[in-house]
Amino acid sequence: FVVTWTSFGQDGDLDGVYMQRFNRFGDAVGTETRVNQNVASYQSDSDVAMDGNGNYVVTWQSFGQDGSAWGIYGRRYAANGTPLGGEFLVNSSTVDDQIDPAVDMDRSGDFVVTWSSFGQDGSGYGVYARRYNSAGVAQGGAVQVNTTTLDYQQHPDVAVDFDGNFTVTWTSWNQDGDRNGVFARSYNADGSDVANASQGGIQGEVQVNTSYLGDQMFPTISMDADGDHVIAWMSRPSQTGGADIYLQRFTPGIMGFTGTSGTDILTFNAATGAVIFNGQTYQIEPGTTTLRFDGAGGNDIVNFIGTAGSDVATLRAGSVAMQSNGFVAIATNVETINVSGGGGSDSATFEGTSSVDQLMAGPDYTQLSVAGFTTKATGFSQVQANGNGGLDQALMVDASGKAWTSSTPHPNVPVLNGTWQTNIASALHGPSNQAFLTGLYQEALGRSPDVGGFNGWLTQLDAGMSREDVANKFWHSRERAGQVIEELYQNLLGRGSDKRGREYWIDRTMAGMTVEDLTIVFVTSTEYISKHSSNSSYVDAMYRDILGRQADTAGHDHFVQQLNQGMTREALAGVFYNSTEMRTRLIDSYYEDFLDRDVDSTSLDFYLGYIASGEGDTDDVAVQVLASDEFFSNISN
Structure with missing residues (x-):
């Protein structure tokens, strides 16, 4: 070897x-x-x-x-x-x-x-x-290899069998509905796609991981002489928790369909084994155990129909997995999902997101709506819904869709796990530290709370720790530093971070290096300058990457002249980052992101003066907005 x-x-x-x-x-x-x-x-x-x-x-x-x-x-x-x-x-x-x-x-x-x-x-x-x-x-x-092109598909691995048939696996951002997921695609030795289950391998682009929460990433693959293969990957459900290694075995038996950028409709009947895809009927081939569909784009619809036996379905925003009649049917990147139990003792689990999920339960159905996705389960005898963070809403309705007002019990009350506002029992009562923390996790870290961290911070808040101190800890946490550094790599260098570089800059940030310092280091690096070698190109890049706009002619010509006369690029980057325009842009973004409104002129003038006087920087402004009474009231209500 x-x-x-x-x-x-x-x-x-x-x-x-x-x-x-x-x-x-x-x-x-x-x-x-x-x-x-x-x-x-x-x-x-x-x-x-x-x-x-x-x-x-x-x-x-x-x-x-x-x-x-x-x-x-x-x-x-x-x-x-x-x-x-x-x-x-x-x-x-x-x-x-x-x-x-x-x-x-x-x-x-x-x-x-x-x-x-x-x-x-x-x-x-x-x-x-x-x-x-x-x-x-x-x-x-x-x-x-990837048919889904939105965002990032990267970190590939490949395995080849004795005869040259091969499978590629990779990490895809946000394709499975929650951060990174693992996907794969198989090819024949001549480079053609695997066409059917009898050829073995994976048909089309398919999702490998069945757990969606958090990050599933960095896959590796190994294959035996006959083409049977194993894909392993790192799973990290929480950005603050640890990671585990998971694997999935693949043998001949996967039938896959990939949608278009338009409207695709797929219906699967588990009892008959029939698949209707965009009007054409297919029959599940002998040896097939898994059906996979990737909507890929457009406004897609999936209908899964179960049997009279015991069917099990897991539904998320944009995806569904159902076990029925010896098959596993999986659909991803789908805007409208309808699953029918078909009779028998069936169970459905809805997995919410960290944002606001809306659950509606009628006499014979349960429907989850979030961010343009709708998933609906009909005829399931057991239903539960996991909120997974956010301020979620559950509404029990009658057959006409009106809120349930009958004195008799509702015929279909799902088991609700998490924090839900509901017409059955209210879960929130005015402003609370719990709601503040949930909002802080979402706005500062971009995720739902983990139980251990949430309870720890709640204990400190209830014991008297100020909201500003907590917000400051979140904003200057190692987790957020990693996110900021990853954004700098992506936005300024056009690539993902390497592990060694990422950890180095995180350590520097935790030692006191500011975002301004980091930005200037990145835009004066050899890698960045190699993309913008001329003074004119560099000035254009400063306007685009720091101010978020195209250069005006007068400003462009002025700064090119400054560089031609000996001004360093480091000094120029500092001028751009410390400009009133840049500071205004950041302050306004905090108000829009955290308070859902534009910054008012009084607050803007105050914070610009606050920064100019040296009392604080833009990070301090972000912390103060997060700790404000307005944020506390908004997030609680």
Whole structure:
């Protein structure tokens, strides 16, 4: 076997990629060897794959070598460690970043390389793959793997069976309805999509994780000779809690459908095994155990019909999973979902979000509405709803849809878990520390509270700790620092953070480095400047990335002249960040985000003077708005 790694400074210039061969007893064979021929700048994040005869290929990412930020490179070796040619460029598109390479090889030496490419699919990062034969000759160009392109699809891995069939898995942001999720897609050896369940693999782009809460990310995949494979990933339901590792086994038996950007309608009858997709009828093929549908875009509708047996459904905003008649039917990215129990002893669980969820229960149905998504379960004998944070509302109605006013008990009262405002029993009574904390988690950290943290802060508030002190702790927490730094990487460098860099800047932030300091470091970094090398381009970038607008002609020309006359870019960045326009922009954003209104002129003048006098900075303004009586009253009501 062969081990590869990144070594700093060993190749004479920053990071380089090295390898060491071992025999089957674990004894080193030969000495460690540098893989990359080009040593300028960074070469890192390597992967290696070996065929049945011991020949192998190494891939890595290299900065600046392909002419534009990061690119993907590879190099082939014989079993004895002799190079089979020089390093070669894998990605055909060289605009912006191509990162996160992964490679796997079949028994004959054919191999597949995958990576993340920024901007190529039209929205953030996308996942791409390229096939090579055993001689290292590319079999066509790079192909886009992900069909859902919104936001970020990244961190791919790939596995190849003995015959060259392969599966790619990756992390996708917000596609499963709650932060990061894990997705996968299978291909035949010739690069064509797996067409049906009898071919094995995964049909179309499908979601791997069945738990949606929080982050499911950084997947890895391994495959046996026959194509059976296992995907494992990190699961972190809470941003403050720990993480666990989960896995999902796949065997031939997955039938998948992917929607379009228009309106798609899919109906599945578990009793008959019939699927109607956009008017065309399909029959579940022998050996199929899982049906998956990804709406992909548009305004989609899914109808799942159960059997007279015991059906189990889990419904979320935009997604549903139902177990019925030996099948598991899963749909994601769907705006309207209808699930019918079909009779029998059926159970449905609704999982709410951290925002405001609206639950309506009629005599024979329960419906959850949130943020443009509607999920409805009809004919289920057992129903429960988990609020999962936020100020949620539950309404019991009669057959006509009016609020239930009968003196007799409602025929379908779901079990409500969490905090719900309901016409059965009110859960909130005026302003409260509980509501304030819930709002603070949402506004400062962008998530619902975790039980341990919530109870700890509630105890301190009830014991007399001020709202401003609590808001300050949230705003300057390590968790929020990580979010701010990730945004700086994405917004300024156009890529996700690397672990080492992210942790370094978090530590610096916790030691007192401000957002202003961080921003100036990022916009004066070599990586940022390489994207905006001329003074004119740099000034345009300052207007766009700091002020959020295009440069006006007079301002552009003035600052270009300043740079031409010797003003440093660091000084220029400070001028932009400390400008009245930037401070006004930040203060107004706090009022809009936290108080749902524009900042009034009196408050704006006060806070601009407060910052100009040196009494505080924009972070202090954010804390004061979060701790205000207006925020406390609004969030409680």
